[in-house]
Amino acid sequence: MLEVETVTKRFGGLVAVDAASLEVRKGQIVGLIGPNGAGKTTLFAVIAGFLKPTSGRVVLEGEDITGEAPHIRARLGIARTFQIVQPFAGLNVRENIAVGAYLRHRSAADAHAKADAVAHRVGLGEDLAKPASSLTVAGRKRLELARALATEPKLLLLDEVLAGLNPSEVRDIVPVIQAIREDGVTILMIEHVMQAVMNLCEQVYVLSQGRMISEGAPEKVCTDPQVVEAYLGKGAAERLARMETGHA
Amino acid sequence: MTRGYLSIIVVLAILAALPFLVASNVVLNFVVFVLIITLTAQGWNLLGGVGGQNSFGHAAFFGTGAYVSAMLQVHYGVNAWVALAAAIAGGAVVGWIIGFLSFRAGLKGSYFALVTLAFAEVLRILANAMEFTGGAAGLLLKLDTGFWNLQFSSRAAFVWLALFFVALALFISQWIANSRFGAHLVAVRENEEAAKALGVDVLAVKLRAITISGAITATAGCLYLQYFLYIDANIAYGVWISIEALLAAMVGGRGLVLGPIIGAFSLHGLGEVTKLAAGRVPGIDLAVYGAVLILVVGFAPGGILGLINKLRFRGRPRPEPEKAATPAPKTEEAA
Amino acid sequence: MYPISIVAEAMLNGLLTGAVYALIALGLTLVYGVLHIINFAHGAFLTVAMFAVWAAYVFLGLDPYLAIVPLTILFFAFGYVVQRFVIGPASHGDDGNILLVTLGLSIIIENVLLALFQSDTRSISTDVSFQVLEIGGLLISKARLYGFLGAVVVTALLWLLLVRTDTGKAIRAVAKEKLGAQLIGIDVKHVFAVTFGLGTATLAIAACLLMPTFYVNPRVGGAFVLVAFTIVVLGGMGSITGALAGGLVIGVVESLCSLYLGDSLGQIGIFIIFILVLLLRPTGLFGARA
Numbered sequence: 001m002l003e004v005e006t007v008t009k010r011f012g013g014l015v016a017v018d019a020a021s022l023e024v025r026k027g028q029i030v031g032l033i034g035p036n037g038a039g040k041t042t043l044f045a046v047i048a049g050f051l052k053p054t055s056g057r058v059v060l061e062g063e064d065i066t067g068e069a070p071h072i073r074a075r076l077g078i079a080r081t082f083q084i085v086q087p088f089a090g091l092n093v094r095e096n097i098a099v100g101a102y103l104r105h106r107s108a109a110d111a112h113a114k115a116d117a118v119a120h121r122v123g124l125g126e127d128l129a130k131p132a133s134s135l136t137v138a139g140r141k142r143l144e145l146a147r148a149l150a151t152e153p154k155l156l157l158l159d160e161v162l163a164g165l166n167p168s169e170v171r172d173i174v175p176v177i178q179a180i181r182e183d184g185v186t187i188l189m190i191e192h193v194m195q196a197v198m199n200l201c202e203q204v205y206v207l208s209q210g211r212m213i214s215e216g217a218p219e220k221v222c223t224d225p226q227v228v229e230a231y232l233g234k235g236a237a238e239r240l241a242r243m244e245t246g247h248a
Numbered sequence: 249m250t251r252g253y254l255s256i257i258v259v260l261a262i263l264a265a266l267p268f269l270v271a272s273n274v275v276l277n278f279v280v281f282v283l284i285i286t287l288t289a290q291g292w293n294l295l296g297g298v299g300g301q302n303s304f305g306h307a308a309f310f311g312t313g314a315y316v317s318a319m320l321q322v323h324y325g326v327n328a329w330v331a332l333a334a335a336i337a338g339g340a341v342v343g344w345i346i347g348f349l350s351f352r353a354g355l356k357g358s359y360f361a362l363v364t365l366a367f368a369e370v371l372r373i374l375a376n377a378m379e380f381t382g383g384a385a386g387l388l389l390k391l392d393t394g395f396w397n398l399q400f401s402s403r404a405a406f407v408w409l410a411l412f413f414v415a416l417a418l419f420i421s422q423w424i425a426n427s428r429f430g431a432h433l434v435a436v437r438e439n440e441e442a443a444k445a446l447g448v449d450v451l452a453v454k455l456r457a458i459t460i461s462g463a464i465t466a467t468a469g470c471l472y473l474q475y476f477l478y479i480d481a482n483i484a485y486g487v488w489i490s491i492e493a494l495l496a497a498m499v500g501g502r503g504l505v506l507g508p509i510i511g512a513f514s515l516h517g518l519g520e521v522t523k524l525a526a527g528r529v530p531g532i533d534l535a536v537y538g539a540v541l542i543l544v545v546g547f548a549p550g551g552i553l554g555l556i557n558k559l560r561f562r563g564r565p566r567p568e569p570e571k572a573a574t575p576a577p578k579t580e581e582a583a
Numbered sequence: 584m585y586p587i588s589i590v591a592e593a594m595l596n597g598l599l600t601g602a603v604y605a606l607i608a609l610g611l612t613l614v615y616g617v618l619h620i621i622n623f624a625h626g627a628f629l630t631v632a633m634f635a636v637w638a639a640y641v642f643l644g645l646d647p648y649l650a651i652v653p654l655t656i657l658f659f660a661f662g663y664v665v666q667r668f669v670i671g672p673a674s675h676g677d678d679g680n681i682l683l684v685t686l687g688l689s690i691i692i693e694n695v696l697l698a699l700f701q702s703d704t705r706s707i708s709t710d711v712s713f714q715v716l717e718i719g720g721l722l723i724s725k726a727r728l729y730g731f732l733g734a735v736v737v738t739a740l741l742w743l744l745l746v747r748t749d750t751g752k753a754i755r756a757v758a759k760e761k762l763g764a765q766l767i768g769i770d771v772k773h774v775f776a777v778t779f780g781l782g783t784a785t786l787a788i789a790a791c792l793l794m795p796t797f798y799v800n801p802r803v804g805g806a807f808v809l810v811a812f813t814i815v816v817l818g819g820m821g822s823i824t825g826a827l828a829g830g831l832v833i834g835v836v837e838s839l840c841s842l843y844l845g846d847s848l849g850q851i852g853i854f855i856i857f858i859l860v861l862l863l864r865p866t867g868l869f870g871a872r873a
Contacts (some may be wrong), residue, residue, distance in 0.1 A: 147442070279761075358621040367858065535691045
């Protein structure tokens, strides 16, 4: 469904993403992990059209969309959430979600009906009339998710929707994401909460210093020495391995 | 949704009945003038209030409306109604051009405000200097009353004419408020990045807003011409009308359908009272407007209608929007 | 075509005027650079300063050049108070709000002055007003030459103040990193108000340098405000040397436009430059801030 082909993004002299490639197949939940500053959010912005790559291609369902603006990509079926939540602060929850719903529904009645339905699905059904600015962090994360869902995407890009939530809030929202996937939406998610990545994703890509250093099933990736080193520093994998053999 | 239309109809009915209740020419003059300001501000409100693109240069549209109509009538003897239609189209075109240039360049906030001011000033200087526009002497419309000339000997008739256009703008605004376009425009005001992510074509939405806005304000400029039968560059393209447009919308309640009409009448009502109280001191009413603007921006961002709503909901549990709790940096994290 | 001597004289006059324009723009760009706000009332403040110079001369017999010292101090205090107690509290730190609040201030000031002085134009003529120097066949008004020199000196002093003094360091710290400055104990509100005060103080000096050859009426500041904005965007928002360069360029452009297009169209060149810079190169022409 989505292919990112050797995308590079430079900011002046800084290479934020360096020839990174990834593929997401229809119906999958794919995770994108990596240490802070690895370039995950930049890669997301390139996929969603908010940044133009210095080189490389973004292909959606066989079509090259590298040159398309964000709103065109949304029409084509890509929806994203923002790591730093971006609610329409002056609007209430229903109006917030309706902006997304208007993408596929012309009339206000249809858009509002869709917004209500989506709100219930993500657990904001009680808060429809509340101003978005009055929501808690968890509520705002749900709102991000709801707005993106209301555009009825084929591919959902989730940028750390679980970050900043406490464990019980994470437990609440994981099934919501699973349900979205079961409805046939393909998901690519940036996530730091490893537990959730292990539970949700069937395929994981690891980005470090702009480069894709590993990919595969979550269990496999987590034991990849390169990945361990990226997170814990040079030589860490070796030390860990030595410790393990020492225990054995 | 229907409540919106209901309050519009109530306000319109009161104003329409006014000429039957008051015969004083002074009062009717006042009403006509304030209705023209209202219409100007309704144009501003769509772009600045609903869309959040504060313009300091709506004179560009007001003046274009007045000058297009005046030049067609004076130089080519075109019928006043046809000239009105051309004036509205002219305002829309100027709106689109200014919008295309500034929004494509990515101008927002204060920069957009200043560039619109500069556009209006360029037009003012041109109109003041060119022979075709009557130069500094301005343009005078021949007095020839009659429905087809859009001139009326009775002030009441002009109240109804102005009210007709204000009503039209009210219904258009209310319709937009309930439409997809309206939702998109508000989304653009609140957060452009988020709007883009949800499939909103931000540039197209802004362009549509400034085009309609220009058309509405140009209508007001044309009405001004038809009523006073005279314009010059400092009237039609002057900074004063840009400020009137912004003030009325801000004071009444920016972004709200009834904001401009409430604001224009309150502000000018206050202005008249001040003039009565202070005697004929020049500029005293305007000084009061400036103070009101600061008070509104600082302490009542929802304007008069916002204050009324606050009072109405007092005592009822209603979560207060807390702006401070919304850290929404506009920049993408360059991870 | 005009003979070269007339064009040269127009350019020279433009440079002289431009330096005073630069001085006016200096306060605007300083305030923008530090507070990141656009002060729409800058022109109205200039009007107040010019009336103050006029009043000091007419009522106290104070020569405009001597008035520089007391008025600079007075206007520093004025700016400090306005920022600390009006603009700061009313705008809640929002950029659009500040523009509206300062617009409100300018409306109040302009119309209060109108109520006090009517729309009459006033001027003063001191000894230097009509004196001229002849240099290389070109006639130069002495007062305008003083204005030019004064503007250059004040720009240099302001630059020194920012680079060499503790106050200047605090101002630059706040401009660069507001939160960080706050964390190391700098009183940001105070620094904001001081910066704003410096901005209005430069206006007082500009007014003193202008008045011997210029006039004042309640609306005179309006003529300067867009010119000052143009200089600021041309020089790069927040750049002091940019303001000086931009001021000189704009002075020359205005002077040549008046020469070739006539007085009624003369100002159009400035607005077109303003629009073009904003549309094409919003960071300014003379190496601006990132």
